[in-house]
Amino acid sequence: MNSSVHLLKSELFFNSDLKLFVNRCTEDFNLPFHAHDFLEYSFVAEGAGFHHIDQDIVPVQKGMLFVIPVGVPHVFRPASSNVSEHPLIIYNCLFHTELIHKLSATIQEKDIRSHLIALAKNEVPYVCISDQNRQIEELMVKLYRETSVAEIGSSSMLFTLVCQLIITTYRQLHQKRHGEQGPSFDFEYILQYLDQHLDMRIRMSDLSHRSGWSEKQIGRMFLSYTGQTFSAYLQHLRIQKSCELLKSSQHKVSLIAELVGYRDVDTFYTIFKRITGETPLTYRKKSRT
Incomplete structure (x- = not known):
């Protein structure tokens, strides 16, 4: 040795x-x-x-x-x-x-x-x-x-x-x-990658590079396995994670927006209200009462 x-x-x-x-x-x-x-x-x-x-x-x-x-x-x-x-x-x-x-x-x-x-x-x-x-x-x-x-x-x-x-x-x-894992195996790790890198800018080309699948194939897989497009799934995942942070942390809304991948707070507010029906502050207040 x-x-x-x-x-x-x-x-x-x-x-x-x-x-x-x-x-x-x-x-x-x-x-x-x-x-x-x-x-x-x-x-x-x-x-x-x-x-x-x-x-x-x-x-x-x-x-x-x-x-x-x-x-x-x-x-x-x-x-x-x-x-x-x-x-x-x-x-x-x-x-x-x-x-x-x-x-x-x-x-x-x-x-x-x-x-x-x-x-x-x-x-x-x-x-x-x-x-x-x-x-x-x-x-x-x-x-x-x-x-x-x-x-x-x-x-x-x-x-x-x-x-x-x-x-x-x-x-x-x-x-x-x-080679027995098939598309569902690869797709599971695409979802894991998204979950672990929400604070980053994530593009379809990044997923294609990491998985070896074409962007067209990945798009079809999102529709098949989640019922959503890639962008819609990522948007909902980010809002879901922001809801968890609003309930479990004392972070300011601006920091939470950044932690889940939004650089513009106004955009975060708009998308959050469209998906949840409430503003982030209202959601936080209700979740704690």
Whole structure:
């Protein structure tokens, strides 16, 4: 291994008999480029940044999962040095090699067992997929909660959740490799992109560039899956998010307008009243009474 790569060893993380470690951390610029003698599943829960992994630098955002084989060097870096305002939050699930052998003895499907063992032996490249229908996110949250508060049966529950995580990840990887996800899969992530970037100027050409679909195809997909045009869907989504902020925050209306993508407050007022039938201030007052 390259001497410039820091090695993280199993004994730093694994204390329980299950040989499993799960955490939720905010990434910074302090952790060095490192490898480890265990298998790691890392899920991007919030924020954006970059994953330096092996020889690659991968832009990351919420919903991405990486499976990092034993011995592969990597490190996450947030997009901004101001980590308090723009955090990059990752769920990490670490597997000791002993647990990998137990899991491979339990999982029935030969292909999944072989894939798991190959990851442990560093015989396959790292995995990068986007979470489909938030299945992986739900499993990561359950794993984190179960390890945070130990209860009766926690070891059995964790073992079951880990099996689900491995199988769910393998299914989505298989779908990605064989092109089985289809238009609805791609469209789900177009909707996720809109939801996560409402404060930005979003054009149809941006979605086309990110998804590989033509603007005409994307337009048809919006009508098919939402019953609205792209512009109408985006407008309603922005107003929906502004309603949530009006109810849950003390932000001024002008700031809320900016947070959901409106640079002109008058335009925001006009569209808000047309869709909700009320002004933003009236809506805020009613929602709090």
